Amino acid sequence: MGCYQHIGKYIGEIHRSSYMYFGKRFSKFGIGAGQYLFLLNLYENDGITQEELTKKVRLDKATTARAIKKLEDEGYVRRIKKESDKRAYRLELTEKAEQIKDDVYSIMNEWESEIRMCFTDEESQELMNLLNKLSKSSLINKEDIHE
Template identity: 55%
Template structure:
């Protein structure tokens, strides 16, 4: 199916609007922890899989290594993560969450739930399933 220029612009407009709304929401909510909208995704993935390498984190989040390094550096400066050199590869860093991270974990996930509930509040169960399926499909198309 070929989309008209107007439809293409509308798709991009809505994706952009959701992106900026999400950033604004998380910027406000995570500000009290000195976590920016650029770092929360990294901390989330570390909560789910503590002790992975920076390279693994970059791959999981589909971002370049420099972006990961900057985010981890900020989280480390704030005391939320620590890095250690891997014994088997001195060029690689293992990232671990700290006690400070654990102390905010419950509220961190409450903020994520609040966002998802807010975004999905006007959708039926079927619409939610369909939307998630379509977004997953788009995200996995691996466009570079």
């Protein structure tokens, strides 16, 4: 059984490597590896509610709340109570967040370039297709694993 290989092992290794990379690269902005994903989603969906963001990132409410609190404390996000539902908050990016937007995307592109250097263009495209297929699978999209 010593030579058994499984996909999860490699996905885990890649995830841990990316976590360390992003943690190091984003530290100069006071952002940890746990917050950049939320910031990226807010760049694409500024003004969404915290609940909508939780669904987009496929993490639990507590994780989202902690990440948003950190981004808020660092001055990147404002939580604004919705008029229609006083329990819900809209998330709005600040000017400070807009000022680092190009840097954030640059860091993401650097990581992407590093990964793609391991593959030919065809392999890279095939990997994207396979990962996209896996991401959209019923296994990954089960509601009960994200609650």
